[in-house]
Amino acid sequence: MNVPRFWRTERTRYGLVGEVCRVCHEPIFPPRDVCPHCTEAGQDVHQFSGKGEVYSYSIVYEAPAGYTENQPYTVALVKLAEGPLLTAQLTDVDNDQVRIGMPVEMVTRKIKEEGENGLIVYGYKFRPVLGGASA
Amino acid sequence: MREVSIVGIGQTKAGEHWERSMRDLAVDAISAALKDAGLESADALYVGNMLSGELTAQQHLGALVADWAGLEGIEAVRVEGADASGALAVRQGYLGVASGLQDIVVVCGVEKTTDADAETALAAWSSALDAEYESFHGVTVSAMHGLLMRRYMHEFEVSREDFAPFALNAHKNGVNNPNAMFRSAITAEAFVKGGMLADPIGMFDAAPLCDGAAAVVLCPSDRAGRIASKPVRVRASGVATDRLALHSRRDPLFLQAAYASALKAYQQAGVGPSDIKLFELHDSFTVMAALSLEACGFAERGKGTRLAQEGAITLQGRIPISTMGGLKARGHAVGATGVYQIVELALQLRGEAGANQVSGSLGMAQNIGGSGATAVTHILEA
């Protein structure tokens, strides 16, 4: 069981909660103690909007152990609206419909399960923006 | 700081060694290298390996391999930097001799990937990536390079087919390497039709994981002539790292660590790209070959595939790469690869490369970890 490891990053994974550097004011995702932009220590919690676009993508046909149930799935580099790039699966989209530049939004989904008896691990994925809201 | 030379080389075939365990393979390579050097003992042993812990439940490789290779009691340690473990071990050996603290050093890269099933091996290899923020999301090393390749194709307006020359060249060269895992040429058609691993990475874009071991014996250059008839001098050794996760890189399409380590090596040797006669680059994936050529100054940004299409990378070209098959055809025995590169480069510089012989006395080898976070560059001279 990997409980502490997954518990530790829940907020970040469930809600795309990152940081903003107190010194250089750059957004940081994922959170880390030494700012990757200016190497200073000291960050404030920052809730990312979840909006972004596809920077690159790849359709995984040969999944690693623990991820084979959902193959084939698409992984992507997503450029968040606030600037940082992150890695995540895409969901709710046909694999052959993905395009670089596609606007996407964060959703919280199951990443994996540690077997039938084990922990269900949730985290961020991205899907094409769903219409129907003015925001 | 002393000059360092290679006085002995050894390697097993790269491939699926059902009958040989990891320690067996290490002993095979080390024995061959010591025999080649005409030596029976050493002051230190550096073992390059990435996956033994996860796939064979074995850590503590320095002591184990020294024990089994008949090097009882010597200083020994395992060195790990994902796929760059092998060259990092060479680097440690080089530092040991160059510092004056060690005289005869054995470096062995060894990897055993086939004791585990393919999915487990793939997951283990993917620990080269960021476990929390990359591989956690089901990204494999192949998929990571799929992301790179897709973006490369988008930014530089090239197609999948434009990468084929890297695979064709590697397989052609593998034909004449008795130690290569794959020894038959492939066609451009086969390249395009090959099954998908992680779109757009197809079967023929990706080097195969395999078992294997390679070893070198290092000693001070001023002693090398008395030991070996054709010592090969280490003119430069440079290491650099970059942010681990691809998404953290300042410029995902530029191998900053490869560039920085190559720069250190060029500066140490007092040479530039035009002086390099052959380049054993890290062709784990065709896109990596293109990016490596660009990072090391052989092609402009985004022009790596064009260089390949012009035929510059073949044995007859301006900058031959993967001369003995590269990772692509010789095979990628992960932690051993960096030492295989040095062994193959040494064979070339000694004039012992057979049908694949390239002329020239200065060659470069570069071993990269994961998607580019560690890069180790060595320049060798005949």
Added chain:
Amino acid sequence: MKPARDVGIVGYGAYVPRYRLPATEVSRVWMEGKAGLPVEEKSVPGLDEDTATMAIEAARNALARGGIAPRDLRAVWVGSESHPYAVKPTSTIVAEAIGATPRVSAGDWEFACKAGTEALQAAFGLVGSHMADYALAIGMDTAQGRPGDALEYTAAAGGAAYIVGPRENSLAYLEGSYSYVTDTPDFFRRPYQHYPEHGGRFTGEPAYFKHTTGSVHALLEELGLQPSDFAAAVFHQPNAKFPQRAAQLLGFDKDQIKLGLLSPKVGNVYAGSCLLGLSAVLDEAKPGDRILLASFGSGAGSDAFSFVVTDRVTERQALAPKTMAYIARRKPVDYALYARYRKKLQMH
């Protein structure tokens, strides 16, 4: 029932997954295409979805409409018959994901298809007693139907979330509610069983209709109201026919139930059923509309509520995706893909 303090719905949000299994597919596989079809199609969750992930999205939609901070919620309660864990509340996962922890109460509810309105009933009580200003009640399910069983045509996935708060901040306030419960075993599932048992036609008169009409009659009598006082009525929707018949029995007409009748297009989303219907009604509601909500949960019981829409509804409707946007987002699958998604294939 009416709490001491005036309360209402401050925000609401729906969720329905994108996949759809046409009822014709179930009929094709099990009846050579000759079955009567209780709905057109049903929603199917994707491989990476479960009651927790769907509840999180519905909750986020409700927060967007409610305009309150997650840390102002004092309770996060999820009602479902498909909680991902038998022990470990879905509500804690939702609460963490939306940023409501740690100053919050959480716990899962179960009463078959009325688990969501149970949570809603309790949320009105919590806020109405001044113990809290805001509480989140969610009804959400990823129901499983036994292959080849009648319920396989309709067992679907989806639901909605409701933020309950003071009337002053509500887009619809509560006039009153009623709960009507007996021990009626029309449909149940023992632990460790994958699929429920049901009593066939017994689930009709003695269960669904008795309890639904029971709660609604009692509510209307207490409030001194009649069907014609209502702009809309939403009933639990296990199929297309039952809510229509309930409406008829109670004196509501087709137009009143039209907006909130979603089962033909999504199937039976169990604990999310009438709550999803209510969200579709609220999406188009006008200030002053009176709305009846009547759930039914097997086991059995019915919760009935009467709401009156306020001026605040108009500015809040567009702040999150509308229910029909989720309904319109559809990707049909065939029975084979559905069997894979719902993990009905024996893998070990």
